[in-house]
Amino acid sequence: MTTSPTTTDIPLLTRKGTPGPPARIVHLGLGAFHRSHQVWYTEHAGDAPEWGIASFTGRRPDAALTLAAQDGLFTLVERGPEGDRFEVIGAITEAVDGADTDRLNELLAAPSTAIVTLTVTEAVYEKREADSPLARLVRGLAARRDAGTGPLAVVSCDNVAGNGEVARRAVLAIAEEHDGGPGDRAGLAEWIRANVSFVGTSVDRITPRTTAEDIAEVAAKCGYRDDSPVVAEPFANWILSGSFPAGRPRWEDAGAQFVDEIEPFENRKLWLLNGAHSIMAYAGQLRGHETVAEAVDDPACRDAVEAYWEEAARHLTLPELDVPAYREALLERFSNPRIAHHLAQIAADGTTKLRMRAVPVFTAELAAGRSGVAAARMIAAWIDFVSVAVARGDDFQDPQKDDVVAAAGLEGRERTQALTELVSPQLASDPIVVSRIDSLRGTLGVE
Numbered sequence: 001m002t003t004s005p006t007t008t009d010i011p012l013l014t015r016k017g018t019p020g021p022p023a024r025i026v027h028l029g030l031g032a033f034h035r036s037h038q039v040w041y042t043e044h045a046g047d048a049p050e051w052g053i054a055s056f057t058g059r060r061p062d063a064a065l066t067l068a069a070q071d072g073l074f075t076l077v078e079r080g081p082e083g084d085r086f087e088v089i090g091a092i093t094e095a096v097d098g099a100d101t102d103r104l105n106e107l108l109a110a111p112s113t114a115i116v117t118l119t120v121t122e123a124v125y126e127k128r129e130a131d132s133p134l135a136r137l138v139r140g141l142a143a144r145r146d147a148g149t150g151p152l153a154v155v156s157c158d159n160v161a162g163n164g165e166v167a168r169r170a171v172l173a174i175a176e177e178h179d180g181g182p183g184d185r186a187g188l189a190e191w192i193r194a195n196v197s198f199v200g201t202s203v204d205r206i207t208p209r210t211t212a213e214d215i216a217e218v219a220a221k222c223g224y225r226d227d228s229p230v231v232a233e234p235f236a237n238w239i240l241s242g243s244f245p246a247g248r249p250r251w252e253d254a255g256a257q258f259v260d261e262i263e264p265f266e267n268r269k270l271w272l273l274n275g276a277h278s279i280m281a282y283a284g285q286l287r288g289h290e291t292v293a294e295a296v297d298d299p300a301c302r303d304a305v306e307a308y309w310e311e312a313a314r315h316l317t318l319p320e321l322d323v324p325a326y327r328e329a330l331l332e333r334f335s336n337p338r339i340a341h342h343l344a345q346i347a348a349d350g351t352t353k354l355r356m357r358a359v360p361v362f363t364a365e366l367a368a369g370r371s372g373v374a375a376a377r378m379i380a381a382w383i384d385f386v387s388v389a390v391a392r393g394d395d396f397q398d399p400q401k402d403d404v405v406a407a408a409g410l411e412g413r414e415r416t417q418a419l420t421e422l423v424s425p426q427l428a429s430d431p432i433v434v435s436r437i438d439s440l441r442g443t444l445g446v447e
């Protein structure tokens with residue numbers, strides 16, 4: 001591994017022998033967002049010394065190796081419009097390679113473990129493969145059942161509508177598939193139903209990818225070497241709904257909100273923030289922009305976002321959602337010139353994301369007898385974006401990539417029809433809807 005000249009002579013960030021908090025939370029999906037969000041909230045809970053996190057990577061061990069060398073410590077760089085604030089975060093006590101399922105099973109079977117949090121990406125909830133993070137979780141839950149160590153809470157922190165319920169269904173489906181089959185999992189689904197609570201959440205903190213410059217900046221400003229800092233905006237929000245049968249940190253001390261009914265909050269965040277992000281990711285890149293701040297500064301993108309917000313707002317009626325203030329705050333967050341939030345990062349997994357970000361508003365507008373033109377434009381921008389990517393042979397990430405490539409090979413309206421179908425078979429079955437999307441193609445590209 002190479003280190004920049006500025007970082008060779010200074011000591012690596014470590015705990016210097018002081019133990020971290022006991023691991024009582026297990027996390028699947030050790031990435032930057034997990035660290036800027038759930039780890040930050042746990043660090044700032046009033047009872048933080050009692051709550052450590054054992055965090056497992058997803059596909060690759062790299063993040064665990066880097067963090068383990070620092071005893072789980074990392075720097076959070078809070079990047080405001082005026083400058084950076086640095087904070088060493090110590091709530092991760094163990095950073096583990098996701099392939100180490102023995103350790104996962106051991107931790108899940110431990111009576112001290114009370115919570116499993118997840119940031120496994122939207123697309124993973126649709127996967128049933130044996131090596132998916134959710135299948136690993138199911139095997140861990142079997143270990144807990146066998147050990148007789150009682151109930152716990154699973155907390156999904158992915159941008160998925162109804163994430164608690166979606167996680168529950170996915171976990172039960174995997175458990176049921178194996179019930180009575182090899183691995184002696186008979187009755188596992190039943191045990192999960194009785195013992196595991198699935199907590200729904202709305203999560204929010206813009207977390208761009210860490211760059212080499214960020215690493216150098218931490219070394220220069222903090223006087224230690226951190227090979228894995230995280231950069232995030234100052235804003236953070238976490239809304240949760242559900243029970244914690246084995247206890248939880250006092251996340252409310254750090255500003256987390258516990259509500260009975262999560263759906264309106266979740267919709268506000270998924271539609272207004274993430275929906276706007278997707279419009280900018282596709283239209284913005286087609287128009288030559290690289291970051292959210294650049295895209296929101298372009299009147300064409302900004303107007304498309306505002307029009308979409310108008311449609312979405314009609315279905316966000318609870319007064320406490322305070323949509324006008326939320327929209328204003330979003331414009332400010334998106335415009336933060338010091339956060340280089342790359343549109344390419346947001347553009348990934350379009351089929352899954354649009355299902356959550358465009359389809360519900362489009363469907364609600366159609367049901368109300370309106371056109372849903374702004375939601376349709378988000379889908380049209382995605383179709384233009386993947387069409388260009390496929391034609392140029394650019395790499396892009398999508399759980400249905402082969403189907404996207406095949407559909408993008410069709411011509412004209414057929415292409416619109418086939419790509420829309422990958423996002424929503426229901427919308428694609430309505431010829432008027434397909435024509436509407438088709439007529440919007442090309443309207444947000446380069447002028």
Ligand code: CS2
Pocket residue numbers: 159203204205206207273274277278345346347353
């Ligand atoms: C983004 C989100 O990449 C994406 O799809 O829309 O990661 C977004 O930045 C976060 O949800 C903000 O909380």
